Ligand SMILES: Nc1ncnc2c1ncn2[C@@H]1O[C@H](COP(=O)(O)OP(=O)(O)OP(=O)(O)O)[C@@H](O)[C@H]1O
């Protein structure tokens with residue numbers, strides 16, 4: 001009991017925000033972003049990328065913690081970020097998030113007791129096996145004595161694998177976030193002022209997974225994950241041109257393929273992406289959300305496909321723009337324009353994690 005109280009007290013007095021690097025450990029790679037805050041803007045100090053062997057992460061779970069630690073260590077040593085404090089994220093279906101109501105005016109201690117007592121209603125496995133966190137979002141309209149609370153729950157075993165991999169690499173995990181929240185934080189800090197009154201859909205097209213985050217007034221109101229992504233395109237290239245997976249992946253990124261590639265493979269694939277997004281938006285509308293989406297923002301590695309925005313615009317009749325999280329930042333001289341262009345769109349989550357240095 002006392003220990004509980006003291007932990008809460010520690011949190012209250014933890015005024016100085018720890019300076020962290022953002023580390024997005026995803027299906028295909030580890031991505032690192034380090035930011036600093038200037039008077040009127042952020043500066044991108046470090047950008048790092050380390051490809052991962054296939055299957056090291058499966059269904060959002062690290063399959064071999066020691067091997068992952070070696071990849072993390074390689075990357076941070078190369079970037080001279082050894083011993084850093086880091087913010088990492090777990091993602092998608094690995095985390096359950098729920099919005100619940102709670103009485104307003106509770107102390108932090110009372111809130112914790114309340115959450116513990118109601119959490120098992122929302123969780124499909126025993127409380128002893130889960131890592132749990134919550135955030136008081138704010139008051140509820142027309143209910144002055146209630147607040148809205150966001151609850152996030154994941155299996156402890158899965159969270160521990162991420163934590164251990166980072167620790168074995170000599171780093172200190174300061175924050176374990178949820179990818180959706182990291183994307184929201186990135187959006188809020190870097191893009192929201194361009195779309196202040198709009199309902200925006202951030203669509204992250206990765207390798208195996210595509211996620212949809214619908215944001216209104218800069219806050220997430222709906223999320224959905226689809227098992228679909230750029231790997232499908234690599235496999236089609238591999239089959240059509242009798243290449244190894246690695247060759248197909250390389251040629252795909254370099255856009256170095258035979259003349260019939262665009263018509264035979266790429267255009268139908270882009271149309272499939274557009275249809276997948278349309279499907280996700282249908283789920284959003286049928287979930288009881290009625291505010292129309294006014295803008296689509298594309299992120300993730302597969303958003304680099306040239307011509308994709310136009311295909312989605314034509315299919316969905318909505319404006320589509322690519323996310324470039326660093327467009328308004330000062331960029332360190334160490335980072336080449338080429339590196340920035342190749343990786344920027346897939347770094348929204350890493351950027352949102354790095355922003356924890358300034359927003360907590
Ligand atoms: N220039 C490019 N052209 C086409 N596809 C690209 C390009 N650059 C990256 N990609 C594709 O983007 C995908 C990787 O994107 P990203 O880094 O966002 O995925 P991830 O987060 O690691 O994976 P996931 O979220 O699916 O587990 C790969 O399929 C890769 O081939």
Ligand SMILES: [Mg+2]
Nearest residue numbers: 026027206207
């Ligand atoms: Mg991803």
